[in-house]
Amino acid sequence: MSLVLQGIRLSYPDGDQRRTVLDDVSLTVEPGELAAVTGPSGSGKSSLLAVAGLLLRQDAGRVLLGGTDATDLKPAQRTTMRRERIGFVFQQANLLPSLTATDQLLAAAHLAGRRPDSARERAAELLGELGLAEVAGQRPHQLSGGQRQRVGIARALMNEPAVLLVDEPTSALDRTRGQAVIDLLAEVTRRRAVATVLVSHDLASLAAVDRVLDLRDGVLSELVSGQRR
Numbered sequence: 001m002s003l004v005l006q007g008i009r010l011s012y013p014d015g016d017q018r019r020t021v022l023d024d025v026s027l028t029v030e031p032g033e034l035a036a037v038t039g040p041s042g043s044g045k046s047s048l049l050a051v052a053g054l055l056l057r058q059d060a061g062r063v064l065l066g067g068t069d070a071t072d073l074k075p076a077q078r079t080t081m082r083r084e085r086i087g088f089v090f091q092q093a094n095l096l097p098s099l100t101a102t103d104q105l106l107a108a109a110h111l112a113g114r115r116p117d118s119a120r121e122r123a124a125e126l127l128g129e130l131g132l133a134e135v136a137g138q139r140p141h142q143l144s145g146g147q148r149q150r151v152g153i154a155r156a157l158m159n160e161p162a163v164l165l166v167d168e169p170t171s172a173l174d175r176t177r178g179q180a181v182i183d184l185l186a187e188v189t190r191r192r193a194v195a196t197v198l199v200s201h202d203l204a205s206l207a208a209v210d211r212v213l214d215l216r217d218g219v220l221s222e223l224v225s226g227q228r229r
C-alpha cells in the first residue's frame with residue numbers, strides 16, 4: 001500500500017499571522033521503499049510525519065493511504081485508519097517502563113483489538129526477526145538503547161501497518177548502533193513491503209535507504225533517488 005502526499009500545505013499560528021511550514025509538498029512512497037527526509041532543524045520534518053500519520057490536518061493538499069483519501073474523513077475514521085495502517089517509531093523508543101518487550105507488543109495488539117493468541121505468536125516472530133528473542137522477557141531498563149529502539153520498531157510493526165513513519169530513531173544512539181537501526185529499518189521495509197518514511201539529520205547513516213529528500217524552507221526536493229545506493 002503506497003503513501004501519497006499531494007500538494008501539502010501546513011502553517012502554524014505565529015503571533016497574529018501564520019507561518020508556512022510545508023509549502024506544496026508532494027511525495028509518493030511505494031510498498032517496500034524506504035525514503036529518508038533530511039533538512040535543518042525546524043524545517044518541518046516532524047510536521048510532515050504528523051500530516052502523513054493523520055495526527056495533524058493539513059491546510060491544503062491530500063493524503064492517500066493505499067489509494068484511500070484520508071483528507072476529508074471524520075476524526076474517528078482518521079483514527080481508525082491510523083490505527084490499522086500506520087506504525088510510528090519515535091526519537092526515543094517511548095516504551096512503557098513496567099512491561100517486558102513481549103508485553104510492549106501485546107499491548108499494541110490489544111489496543112488495536114487483535115486476538116491475544118495470534119498476537120502472542122506474532123510478537124514472538126517479530127522479536128525473533130529483529131534479533132530480540134533473548135530479551136523478550138526483559139523490561140526497558142534492562143535493555144540497551146539500540147535494543148529499546150528495536151523493540152519500538154517491532155511494536156510499530158505489530159499490527160501489520162502499510163506505512164511506517166520514523167522520527168529520528170538514532171538520535172539517542174552512537175554511530176554504530178544508529179547505523180544498525182537504519183539498516184534494520186531498510187530490511188524490514190523490504191521484507192514486509194511497508195512504505196517507510198524516515199526522518200533523520202544524519203546523512204552519513206543513510207547508505208541503506210532508497211531515496212533521500214531534503215526539506216528546506218517548506219519545500220521538499222529529491223537529493224538522491226532511482227537506485228539503492
Ligand SMILES: Nc1ncnc2c1ncn2[C@@H]1O[C@H](COP(=O)(O)OP(=O)(O)OP(=O)(O)O)[C@@H](O)[C@H]1O
Binds near residue numbers: 046047
Ligand atoms: N504546534 C505548533 N505550533 C506552532 N509552531 C510549531 C508547532 N509545531 C512546530 N512548530 C514550528 O514549526 C516549525 C517546524 O517544526 P518541526 O518540528 O516540524 O521541524 P523539524 O524539522 O522536525 O525540527 P527538528 O529537526 O528540530 O526536530 C518550527 O519552526 C517549529 O517551531
